[in-house]
Amino acid sequence: MTRIVLFENIHPSAKEVFAAAGFDDVVAHASSLPPDALREALRGANLVGIRSRTHLDAALLSDAPDLRAIGCFCIGTNQVDLDTAMLHGVPVFNAPFSNTRSVAEMVLGEAILLLRRIPEKNDRVHHGHWDKTADGAFEARGKTLGIIGYGNIGSQVGTLAEAAGMRVIFHDVEAKLPLGNARASTALKKLLAQSDVVTLHVPGGKATRNIMDASTIAAMKPGAILINASRGTVVDIDALHDALESGHLSGAAIDVFPTEPKSANEPLDSPLIGMRNVILTPHIGGSTQESQENIGREVAEKLLRFVLSGTTKGAVNFPEIPYQEIAGTARILHVHRNLPGAMGTLSNLMAEHGLNIVSQQLQTRGPIGYVISDVEGKVDDTVVSVLRAHPITVRCDLV
Known part of the structure; x- marks a missing residue:
């Protein structure tokens, strides 16, 4: 019996996916839990689903020996200690594409609202002022949108912006294929100087921390607009406040x-x-019914594919092995220390117990290797115990 525990009000579509596959032991929590309660809730869990507020650190992961896989029902995975999970043989999956459209639509909507000074006009009407002036209000058509980070979301924002008549330029640390008429900018400050609206779509981390600070904000075109729906650490809020004031x-x-x-x-x-003149929203860029339903299905399906076949395609911290139909009478999932002779050791152990390997898939990542072995023969508790007990083994399970 596979025990599944979900946190933070994950969309019911996830439970529907599990139920359709016959997995009925699903416990759902409406929110994140404090550490002690979280540790208790994880006890005996095989699959765990979280969003951004549940943090799975090294201590919690070490106290959850039954845990086989983690699903982050969101884009980000920095709430999980990915290295510790990998060293425990636990793959982590996420949904890197499912809320792309939702974020892109919100960014374009905010750009249009700010170009027209709608937030300010709305506030003044609510407070008894009927300000019909067109001063400082502009159409989106013909304006330049500068996109910093031209990945899944950034490129989608560009496509929508072009449909609204905007000129699109982008800057990325990697070479990216432009969509539509978008053009790459080789220098960040060159993009900032040209853009009427700048939108950020970069990952978190040291490399992007405060990339929009006093210096880069000063390099922006006078009267421009800044939008951040990526990570909270990439904009110096005090510097932004000063530039707005x-x-x-x-x-x-x-x-x-x-x-x-x-x-x-x-x-x-x-x-x-x-x-x-500032729109503040509570981290809802991807929070639409459509995106949450898509995320629920996408991550649940990845967890199911791992449990049912061992495939780790799409795992963010683990050797990736694509789906392949089971060829033998049993499938053994073996995570081992990535050392010379590991495969020979595994094959010898199987041969000693009368197992004939009919198909194997191996991938390594850093300190671990992951191999899916389809075998002919009887794989009983004794065989699994022997495999698990060997010093080279990190984890061993059966499909």
Whole structure:
């Protein structure tokens, strides 16, 4: 029996996927849990599903020996200690594409609203002012959108922006194939100087920390707009506040923050609070019914494929092996230390117990190797125990 535990109100589509495959032992929690309660909830779990607020650190992972795989029902995976999970033989899956459209639509919508000064006009009407002036209000058509990070979401934003008549330029640390009429910019500050709207779609980490600081914000075109729906650490919020207050930038939309509230009732602490030309949203770029349903299905299906066949295609921390139909009477999933002679040792152990290998798939990643072996012969508890007990073994399971 496979025990599945889900946290943070994951969309019911995930449970539907599990139920359709006959996996009924599913426990769902509506929110993240404090560490002690989380440790207890993980006890005996084989598959775990989380979103962004549940943090699985090395200590928690070490206390969950039954855990076989983790599903991050979101794009990011930095809430999981990926290296520790790998060293325990636990692959981690996510949904890198499922909310792309939702984020892209929100970014384009915010760009249009800010170009037209709608947030400010809306606020003034609510407070009794009927300001019909066109000063500072512009069409999106003909304006330049600068995209920093031209991956799945950034390129989709560009496609939508072109449909609205915008000129699209982008900057990425890797060479990317432009979609539509988008053009690559070789220098970040060159892009900033040309763009009426700048939108960020980069990963978190040291390389992107405060890439929009006082210096780069100063390099932006006067009157430009800055949008961040990527990671909270990539914009220096104090520098952004100063640029908005001075009038160097005409507006901003921020969906992610360096430090975010831990509950719905905790207020956001930010110098941007109260600024009429700033749209603040609570990390909802990918939060649409469509994207959450897609994410629920995508990640649940990846977890199922791993449990049913051993495939790790799409794992973010693990050797990737694509799907292949079972060729023998049993399939052995073996994670081992990536040392010379590992495969020979595994083959010899199987041969000693009368198992004939009819098909094998092997991939390695850093300190571990992962091999799927289809065998003919009887694979009983004794065989599995011997394989698990060998010093080279990290983990061994049967499909």
